Amino acid sequence: MSEGFLAQAFVYLLAAVATVPIAKRLGLGSVLGYLLAGVAIGPFGLNLAGNAGEVMHFAEFGVVMMLFLVGLELRPARLWAMRGPVLGAGGLQVGLTAAAVGGIGLAFGYDWRMALAAGLILAMSSTAIALQILAERGLQKTGGGETTFAVLLFQDVAVIPILTVLPLLALAPATGGGAHDEGWIATLPPWGQAIAVLGAVAAVVVGGRLLTRPAFRIIAETKLREIFTASALLLVVGIALLMEAVGLSPALGAFLGGVVLAESEFRHELEGDIEPFKGLLLGLFFLSVGAGIDFAQVAAAPFTVAGLVLLLVLVKAAVLAGLGLATRRPRTEVLLTALLLSQGGEFAFVLLAFATQNGVLPVAEASLLVSVVALSMLVTPLLMMTYGRLADRLADADLPPEPDAIEPQGSVVIAGFGRFGQIIGRLLMAQGHTVTVLDHDMETIETLRSFGFRVFYGDASRLDLLQAAGAAEAALVVVATDAPETTLSIIGTVRRHFPQAEILARAADRNHAYAVIEAGAHGMVRETFGSALELGVEALRRLGLPAYEAERAGRLFRRHDLRTLHRLGALRGDDGRYRLAVREASERLSAVLERDKARGRIIHSEGWDTTSLVEEVRRNAALKQAEG
Amino acid sequence: MPQRILVLLAHPVRRRSRANAALAEAARRVEGVRLHDLYDAYPDFLIDVEAEQALLLEHDVIVFQHPIYWYSSPAILKEWQDLVLEHGFAYGREGTALAGKSLLSAVTAGGGEASYSPGGLNRRSIEEFLRPFEATARLCHMRWLPPFILHGTHLLEPAALERHAADYAALLQDLRDMVEA
Numbered sequence: 001m002s003e004g005f006l007a008q009a010f011v012y013l014l015a016a017v018a019t020v021p022i023a024k025r026l027g028l029g030s031v032l033g034y035l036l037a038g039v040a041i042g043p044f045g046l047n048l049a050g051n052a053g054e055v056m057h058f059a060e061f062g063v064v065m066m067l068f069l070v071g072l073e074l075r076p077a078r079l080w081a082m083r084g085p086v087l088g089a090g091g092l093q094v095g096l097t098a099a100a101v102g103g104i105g106l107a108f109g110y111d112w113r114m115a116l117a118a119g120l121i122l123a124m125s126s127t128a129i130a131l132q133i134l135a136e137r138g139l140q141k142t143g144g145g146e147t148t149f150a151v152l153l154f155q156d157v158a159v160i161p162i163l164t165v166l167p168l169l170a171l172a173p174a175t176g177g178g179a180h181d182e183g184w185i186a187t188l189p190p191w192g193q194a195i196a197v198l199g200a201v202a203a204v205v206v207g208g209r210l211l212t213r214p215a216f217r218i219i220a221e222t223k224l225r226e227i228f229t230a231s232a233l234l235l236v237v238g239i240a241l242l243m244e245a246v247g248l249s250p251a252l253g254a255f256l257g258g259v260v261l262a263e264s265e266f267r268h269e270l271e272g273d274i275e276p277f278k279g280l281l282l283g284l285f286f287l288s289v290g291a292g293i294d295f296a297q298v299a300a301a302p303f304t305v306a307g308l309v310l311l312l313v314l315v316k317a318a319v320l321a322g323l324g325l326a327t328r329r330p331r332t333e334v335l336l337t338a339l340l341l342s343q344g345g346e347f348a349f350v351l352l353a354f355a356t357q358n359g360v361l362p363v364a365e366a367s368l369l370v371s372v373v374a375l376s377m378l379v380t381p382l383l384m385m386t387y388g389r390l391a392d393r394l395a396d397a398d399l400p401p402e403p404d405a406i407e408p409q410g411s412v413v414i415a416g417f418g419r420f421g422q423i424i425g426r427l428l429m430a431q432g433h434t435v436t437v438l439d440h441d442m443e444t445i446e447t448l449r450s451f452g453f454r455v456f457y458g459d460a461s462r463l464d465l466l467q468a469a470g471a472a473e474a475a476l477v478v479v480a481t482d483a484p485e486t487t488l489s490i491i492g493t494v495r496r497h498f499p500q501a502e503i504l505a506r507a508a509d510r511n512h513a514y515a516v517i518e519a520g521a522h523g524m525v526r527e528t529f530g531s532a533l534e535l536g537v538e539a540l541r542r543l544g545l546p547a548y549e550a551e552r553a554g555r556l557f558r559r560h561d562l563r564t565l566h567r568l569g570a571l572r573g574d575d576g577r578y579r580l581a582v583r584e585a586s587e588r589l590s591a592v593l594e595r596d597k598a599r600g601r602i603i604h605s606e607g608w609d610t611t612s613l614v615e616e617v618r619r620n621a622a623l624k625q626a627e628g
Numbered sequence: 629m630p631q632r633i634l635v636l637l638a639h640p641v642r643r644r645s646r647a648n649a650a651l652a653e654a655a656r657r658v659e660g661v662r663l664h665d666l667y668d669a670y671p672d673f674l675i676d677v678e679a680e681q682a683l684l685l686e687h688d689v690i691v692f693q694h695p696i697y698w699y700s701s702p703a704i705l706k707e708w709q710d711l712v713l714e715h716g717f718a719y720g721r722e723g724t725a726l727a728g729k730s731l732l733s734a735v736t737a738g739g740g741e742a743s744y745s746p747g748g749l750n751r752r753s754i755e756e757f758l759r760p761f762e763a764t765a766r767l768c769h770m771r772w773l774p775p776f777i778l779h780g781t782h783l784l785e786p787a788a789l790e791r792h793a794a795d796y797a798a799l800l801q802d803l804r805d806m807v808e809a
Binding site: 552555607610612613 | 675716720
């Protein structure tokens with residue numbers, strides 16, 4: 001069993017690793033890569049895939065995770081602001097597509113009930129494919145991306161009434177065990193079911209608000225990373241199970257859970273933890289879709305299948321394009337939405353199975369539609385390859401282009417908010433800058449949050465967390481962590497992935513300062529230098545030096561020290577030269593002191609020196625006296 | 629050989645400056661002019677005497693560009709003079725490093741020209757208030773050039789400001805191309 005599992009895991013992972021990078025390199029995008037890899041290992045390719053249907057069922061959880069992550073990005077206020085597009089664009093898309101597809105079914109002579117069922121089922125689009133492509137191209141926050149998401153959100157909600165309506169369209173008595181697997185909830189009277197559904201939603205909202213934060217706080221304090229990851233997964237799985245139990249879409253429940261947690265300080269950490277699982281599961285989902293395509297059926301009626309795929313894509317794209325143009329959206333946005341949502345969705349697989357069980361659709365028609373939906377998923381990435389060129393042409397014609405709606409982001413990220421980072425943050429905030437703070441100390445975070453700081457929990461050396469905190473938009477990243485190695489790794493990460501951001505870093509000591517400069521920081525300050533210098537100045541004052549002179553002595557000392565440091569930092573590369581430079585520098589220091597002395601000046605009294613002037617005046621006076 | 633021009637700009641809050649920002653921008657665009665923002669170079673007032681003296685040696689025309697604050701310059705330019713124009717460098721028996729160079733004051737004043745007249749609020753002209761700078765030039769064996777004065781900046785329209793900035797740039801160009809007498 002476990003050997004079989006490992007072997008299968010090996011096949012799927014190998015297929016992904018071998019195909020996806022090539023697809024990406026060829027500009028086909030990862031989704032198409034996964035789908036093709038799935039075809040390759042499927043029964044009509046190398047036949048290594050095993051039970052692809054079972055794998056798909058498992059991998060659908062990737063979609064749940066994806067919606068949880070999408071929810072995390074959407075604060076409730078923004079979701080509320082989206083209610084118009086969700087109900088408007090979403091509702092019209094589902095209604096019109098169902099009507100159009102149903103009409104075509106009627107025209108082909110099918111019973112109206114079958115035609116309507118097929119219409120409703122095929123109106124669904126693939127959240128997995130559309131959102132994955134949006135994310136890969138960085139188009140989520142564009143107008144077209146948001147409309148796409150709004151429509152998908154409506155479809156997710158619409159699945160519930162569709163599941164309710166489908167059994168009513170039955171032609172033949174149900175073949176399976178009656179209604180779909182609703183478990184104990186099906187035994188309740190209708191009002192009890194309603195209460196259970198409302199209760200489950202309330203549990204997610206209220207529980208998410210009140211329980212998760214203290215729970216995550218306790219878990220975070222254990223400082224066990226894997227337990228935090230485990231609890232993040234537990235949360236998503238728990239919500240999914242709860243939703244399934246009351247007959248709601250698990251993806252919708254996870255989305256809701258995400259929205260509830262969007263304002264929590266753990267948001268970025270949760271994102272970072274769930275993201276890799278989501279990525280893998282989605283990949284697996286695409287693989288299993290590819291492997292599940294029944295090429296025997298396709299081969300039996302190639303023209304029928306191809307025609308139906310073409311028709312489906314055309315109808316769906318046309319409905320969206322018509323909607324977009326009718327509401328006068330910019331044409332590039334309309335194009336994006338129409339192309340992205342032109343395929344059948346993963347819900348279609350579920351609904352088609354459900355429809356056959358309930359005798360709504362005959363098995364032959366349903367399995368034909370499964371192939372059509374799967375193949376239509378393959379078409380989307382291909383269509384998207386033309387998007388860039390088409391959009392450019394449209395954008396040239398459209399004047400003036402509408403700017404992308406981009407959420408305003410904090411322009412400064414401070415990594416590490418201990419005693420050091422806090423002072424920096426306070427100064428920046430006092431000057432009116434928006435500061436995003438990353439720290440992993442719960443006590444600090446709680447205190448700061450109660451004062452209205454934007455503080456997030458997490459390990460700032462992780463790329464995903466930096467990304468989530470907005471490092472890609474940041475003008476400045478301040479690295480103020482207290483562990484020298486972490487500081488270096490953060491600098492390296494920011495330098496590689498967010499080259500637009502300037503980096504200021506906290507250095508531990510002289511040697512670390514060199515390392516920090518070499519790692520690519522644009523500026524650094526040694527953590528103890530400034531305060532030690534201040535104390536030194538205070539010492540000079542206690543020793544009798546007037547305040548201003550003592551202050552200047554300190555500053556001049558600092559200037560010299562910094563110059564040496566920067567010069568040595570630039571010279572460090574090779575050991576021999578470094579040592580040479582050190583000797584040279586110390587010679588220079590003594591030379592400087594020597595020169596100061598020769599000029600009758602010690603470092604603390606540079607400036608306002610009248611010695612030479614007085615001497616000259618006296619000499620002149622003496623000369624005059626001698627003359628006179 | 630074109631004259632090398634060094635503009636020492638002294639304005640503590642350049643973000644809020646209108647006239648000096650426009651003049652500085654005009655100066656920056658003139659080829660052969662080096663604009664040196666003192667408040668930017670020394671936010672801690674810790675003037676680097678050696679570096680400043682070296683800079684002076686590399687240029688032929690020195691321009692003090694600043695707003696008039698209390699009938700004089702903003703504090704950093706005074707600090708600069710106190711420290712950089714050392715005895716033995718700029719003046720005194722052996723202090724001839726600046727001999728033959730020219731000094732130009734380019735100043736802006738909020739009040740109009742009338743207020744800087746015998747009957748006006750300030751009683752005296754800007755030229756008269758600039759006497760200490762003139763004396764400084766003389767002591768350093770420098771040639772004192774007729775100052776560039778922009779009056780009434782409080783009420784200056786953008787178009788007029790642009791015109792004055794162009795005049796300033798033209799003056800700097802003339803100084804650059806002037807043949808050493």
